[in-house]
Amino acid sequence: MRHRFGTIITLRAVAQGMPVRPTDWEGVYSDGSWFLTRNLIPGVSVYGESLLRDGGIEYRRWDANRSKLAAYLKCGGRIWPFRETTSVLYLGAGNGTTASHVSDVCRKGTIVAIEVSTRSFRDLLRLAEERTNLIPVLADATKPETYRGRVGGVDVLYQDVAQSHQAGIFLTNTEFMTPGGLAYLVVKARSEDVAAPPPRIFDAAKQSLANAGLKIVELRVLAPYQLDHAMIVVQKPSHQRI
DSSP, X not given: OEETTSOXXXXXXXXXXOOOEEOSSTTEEESSSOEEEEOSSTTEESSSOOEEEETTEEEEEEOTTTOHHHHHXXXXXXXOOOOTTOEEEEEOOTTSHHHHHHHHHSTTSEEEEEEOOHHHHHHHHHHHHHOTTEEEEEOOTTOGGGTGGGOOOEEEEXXXXXXXXXXXXXXXXXXXXXXXXXXXXXEEHHHHOSSSOHXXXXXXXXXXXXXXXXXXXXXXXXXXTSTTEEEEEEEOOTTOOO
């Protein structure tokens, strides 16, 4: 089996006694301690993750040490609006590790993936050649006006941006959320302030979002999988327009 850069990946069948089972989160599966997503492009591993087959269906292992969204689930996160037809605006998609698993789950939806790094963007472009539900856009998440024409109202906003003023960037992009929609902000404490205690940074971000009129649904610290990170889940009030 091939990795996107040509590495050979072993495809194995699930051992007897460890069948793949659905989890409480739609589109996410488990074979014990590992989370899995059903591979949208069978035979292709995106970032070196293992592929396995059960009942004629191929799955990709989802590593919580490489994906904040998987870490959120591992740490007990319960909010899961991702469905087969969900539309997602993903800010800071990087090389596409998490975006590829969202692509697996939202198989008939669209994932507009914003990335400012040209190096990472090249990987996103290669990924999108086969994953046609993934739409990469080379742009700066601090300037939503530069990609407004590429994004309509989305069901889910997801941000994973490694720089300061993360809550502010997030708020400038809530215009794309449909009323009642859900959004995820990955707060990277060390990108905000290398000296301040992470809990203080998490609380400050939470308060900024609440002050802007967003409903705080959950704040989940992502340790031990992602140190000094937290996930804040919010909902846009149904009376707000895009």
